Amino acid sequence: MGWGDDLLYIHKCEQQRQGKTVRPTRKTRPRQLSALWKNISWIDTQGELDIDELEHTNNKWARAYHLNNYTPTPPQTQILKQSDYNLAQHIQSKHKEYTLICPDVKETHHDVNKTWYHWQDLCNILSQRGHNIVRLTHREHSKRYKNATDYVTANIRQSLAVVDRANLVITTDGFWHHASAYTKTDCVTIYGSCTSDKDLGYSEQANITTRDEHSPCYTIHKKCNKCVENMWNIRAKQVIDEIVNRGWG
């Protein structure tokens, strides 16, 4: 599934592996190794202990956060090597300090409901307030944001290192907010009503969640007009207020 899931999987293994090497499985079948696990010596296709990335309860496989009473916990394991910081160092040589924005959600139906619409407004205000705004891309995007500088990332570990060195991360729910929790980087996470910080959030982050009658909606595979409307109604000013109130810039 996603990089966020792969990050949380490391924590699950930390809890269960009892010193053994781990062979990752998905519904009991061996799964491909994530690029996030590349530097972790105890996760391997030849591992001694199978640990499934999903939970098996009531004869169903599910993500842990779809079960009750789940709180995401970032892993403790060192994931990055010095060479993973090449891009982060390059960005720091250009800007010294920077705010990372993550406007690019995966292009699945689910993520339509997690898309936020006011990134350009946000960039304009952040820029006025003196932020150096950075955005990571995998390839040349047609859409660009005025007042933000794009950098092409080579892989997910380079991206994680850029999060680590950022002063502030602003994102919707996904890999980036889990990554910020891992690197202890200040983060504003915009949930709207599709998902919720109650299941997926971190108390130290600024969580912007719309609590209406159908939140958390978790509508997947199709557009939910109410979630889209709720996302539209979260304006850039609300994000800025969170940043200012917390003294984050």
Ligand SMILES: [Zn+2]
């Ligand atoms: Zn909805």
